[in-house]
Amino acid sequence: MAKKKTTKPRKTSNAKATRKPASTQKSIEKMQVADGKDSMAQSIEEVKDLEQLLGVQQANPFRTTSEAVLTERMNEMTLTDLQSMAIGVGILPSGNKLALKTKIMKAFKSHGGAGAGYNIGFQKPLVDPSSKAAEDILKISREGF
Numbered sequence: 001m002a003k004k005k006t007t008k009p010r011k012t013s014n015a016k017a018t019r020k021p022a023s024t025q026k027s028i029e030k031m032q033v034a035d036g037k038d039s040m041a042q043s044i045e046e047v048k049d050l051e052q053l054l055g056v057q058q059a060n061p062f063r064t065t066s067e068a069v070l071t072e073r074m075n076e077m078t079l080t081d082l083q084s085m086a087i088g089v090g091i092l093p094s095g096n097k098l099a100l101k102t103k104i105m106k107a108f109k110s111h112g113g114a115g116a117g118y119n120i121g122f123q124k125p126l127v128d129p130s131s132k133a134a135e136d137i138l139k140i141s142r143e144g145f
Contacts, residue, residue: 044068046140053137055126061089062108070108074101 047066064070074082082100083093089111091103127134 044072046143050137050140053127053133053140060111062104062111067105067108070105074104 044066047064047069051064051066051069062070064073074085077085079097079100082097082104086093086100086104089104089107091100091107093100095103127137
């Protein structure tokens with residue numbers, strides 16, 4: 001007959017965990033207010049107003065310097081509209097709607113003065129400094145985005 005194995009009972013420890021739980025409080029600066037307003041939509045409208053006053057549409061083939069505004073415009077376009085935009089930007093207009101959006105966005109990000117953050121220097125001011133439009137531009141730029 002085989003011998004029966006005996007096991008010794010394990011000792012249970014009464015030691016408490018020394019690890020503290022992670023703090024769940026967020027800093028006040030990182031908190032966002034849930035007021036039902038879309039803060040991104042408001043900033044997009046401010047960008048559109050500023051670009052209209054500065055005349056970005058004439059200097060830039062994408063007609064904007066904001067990626068959010070370009071994405072919003074492309075979402076509203078048909079395939080034919082995207083193809084004509086691609087031709088205007090200098091991209092081969094082949095592929096489906098998603099492929100064209102990707103190509104246009106890639107070109108936008110690499111284009112100086114558009115998505116790349118490159119600032120085009122102008123020899124003369126775009127707006128007369130003493131005009132109403134100049135006052136509007138200063139007001140919007142002081143408010144910030």
